[in-house]
Amino acid sequence: MPVVTSVINLKGGVGKTTITVALAHFLALEHRKRVLVIDLDPQTNATVSLIPEMEWKARDESGRTIYQLFADQVKRTTRFDADEAILRDVSNIGGNVKGLDLLPSSLRLIKIQDRVTQLTDFEGYERGPIFALRDALAGVLPYYDHVLIDCPPSLGIVTLNGLAISSSYLVPVVPDILSVLGIPPILDRVDHFGRCTRRNIRALGIVISKIRAQTLLHTEMVRRLREDFVERRFPIVFESMVPESTHIAEAADVMAPINTLQQKYGSPGPYEHLSALTREYLIHVAR
DSSP, X not given: OOXXXXXXXXXXXXXXXXXXXXXXXXXXXXXXXXEEEEEOXXXXXXXXXXXXXXXXXXXXXXXXXXXXXXXXXXXXXXXXXXXXXXXXXXXXXXXXXXTEEEEOOOXXXXXXXXXXXXXXXXXXXXXXXXXHHHHHHTTTGGGOSEXXXXXXXXXXXXXXXXXXXXXEEEEEEOSSHHHHHTHHHHHHHHHHHHHHHTOOOEXXXXXXXXXXXXXXXXXXXXXXXXXXXXXXXXXXBOSOOOBOOHHHHHTXXXXXXXOSHHHHHOTTTHHHHHHHHHHHHHHHHTO
């Protein structure tokens, strides 16, 4: 079975999608891993970073996105087909990246998730479609080495579906006060969910993103995060950090003609940081 990691934070704009998509690229290209990206965020940022918008719209209209899975739960239908919904060999690096696949999201997920929430027991997790994603992907997950799940900025039913198939989770944070405030609720909720569903979902660590090394606030918050780990309040903070970078932001343009990882993420600089982050990720998941 693959290593399945959810990427979570309750605050938007902390680099969840950037880290998810970058890890997927580096795992597939530098480490020759078979990787599936699952986009559970209705903003669809991971999706449109890996496939053209027109292709995504066509698939969404034909029921081949994650929306259909949750619509089936509400409407009691069975239209969602994992083999049909997953796109193989996505991305714009060299035309496509062999072994990098995507289960796309949908803007329509915003409308359906409230109705799915009404079906769900959030105390004991004994009622509701908590395991809809797990059941739908049971036949395809063994094909992959790594599955990376870009979760929405909430701990609702959609994120819980991601956690229900996850062996671990990452928490990206911008080193500022508001971003860090979301860490304790995540740790508590995942721990509660794991105990109720008898799953061991390991907090793999905190990844610092969008860091500006010359900023006093960022430097101080990084120091505090590392101290919180020493005092056992937070999980480990990855040594590798993702800088704030225009080149990283531009990497989301899936229509740009790109041939290498170095071209896509910028070398020297962001490319080296993301490559190091991927190597560190592999060390942590192997423990």
